[in-house]
Amino acid sequence: MVNFKRYVNKSGKLLVKDKIQCLQMNMGYACNLKCSHCHVEAGPDRQEKMSLAVIEDCLRFVEDAGVKMIDITGGAPEMNPHLRDLIRGLKQLSSVESILLRSNLAILDQAEYADLPNFFMENNVEIISSMPCYLENNVDFQRGKGVYNRNIKVLQKLNRLGYGSKGLKLHLVYNPGGNFLPGPQHELETAYKESLGERFGITFNSLYTITNAPIGRFRTDLEKQGLLDGYMKLLADNFNPANLAKVMCRNLVSVDWQGKVYDCDFNHVLKLPIEARDNYIGNIKAKDLVGMPIKLGNHCFTCAAGAGSSCQGSLDNKAV
Template structure:
């Protein structure tokens, strides 16, 4: 399969993949993390040191206010480990256009004493949590994320419920990633299974489940290659290309900024170092008008977002 074969599929569909708006800014606060998960496309972990500086945070805040961005999606690594996280959230709360602040968490970071007060802070500042929970079964979570992670995740989910997440207030969403080179099952059915199992066993409530297709890059791609399954997985994704998903993919209305302030169509392009096709690629220099109508930079990895029911940072597209 050719590296740029995805473009051929788009052309055959009779569509163009371009940015329609900049409604969402996804900020990757760095690669530092307390875990080294098998499916992590950015290869985050305790050995990493990259963190977004206060200066780049301020560049992002100016962009959000100037361009009227409605959604800010904060990710990492473990974004909680960036020392400027609280400052960022407080400043976002002052910007009139911002309707939603999302924080992507691995949950277990909140079990560490240094971050124990974050749930209350996030609740008070109306931050929705998108929490990684690869499965409701302990053995599957252990396989992806290591020993002890499942028990810690359950403790934190119960605590988030006690604080006030998962009901009518700030939202608590969970994320499911398949454990291997397969497509996720139907999101509604998986959500029902999660709610039934976590509710009965632990009394845990959450708002929605997001099913996200694993991208064959980073640790996940390397693991598939070591098993001799990478080509088969890439073929699976291409064989399940669904042109209807091109109208809904996240890169149509968002941009992703890395820890240094450089801007990409998505976090996956960031990892693959596929920058925006604009003269000035830093968040401090860009305007939204330069990005509207621009073609999205694509590659073979884009099949993961368009396969089957589709995949985005907020789950299935169908």
């Protein structure tokens, strides 16, 4: 069995926390979709949602640490009833330069959430949209029948509001439909822009390619098909030590819906919290995390393989 820690040791590099630049907040596992690759196994049947009390502690952490970027995810973060409170609170903090929200798009086609795009526009929220392919069959296979057409409708609405232009940032996310690594990010971005632009008049800023982590539903599917060992070998065979200086866990911490703190959202799913005496967001000082070893496991091959992978896409062009 491959061993990520052994690969890191051979590289001669250390994986420790740098200054915290980004707080990733998982608002809960409730979601309108039940995607086949979802690492948090979100869905309509999940009830876990971050409380207002935890959100307020997150805001205090951001203010105290001078965090620049907030990355809001889920599940579908739109389903958390306190999302607007969070965004309004973040807008009051001087250190916050960007607020990212990860949306599956389809939820914004539902009546009860249809006003959110305008709210995001008014608060200059950067939208990162799941769009695992520019072809209908591939999207519906991963995310459910009819999702592709709903996504197209929402993307066109976002464009009309100025997203993808006029300073409002809109990014799409590609993840492979199976047990293989993403293709070159710049090539896929060109293909997406050409296809969606020519067929639907859709524009967006960037495409992020993200490698599937062998956890959650994706891992379950690999195990059922007898493909897990092969996929882990693929990741290990493509291990690139140059990515270790760029991985997102160096300057990011992830907080789950209960307020527990992790090095990344994958560690959160695997219940691998940071090694602090008290790992609750309200009781942690960001300065105390600097130099702390990052919790590692074999799932970490996901981010270090090939061109590298992070929540903001390939690590190829990321500065150290």
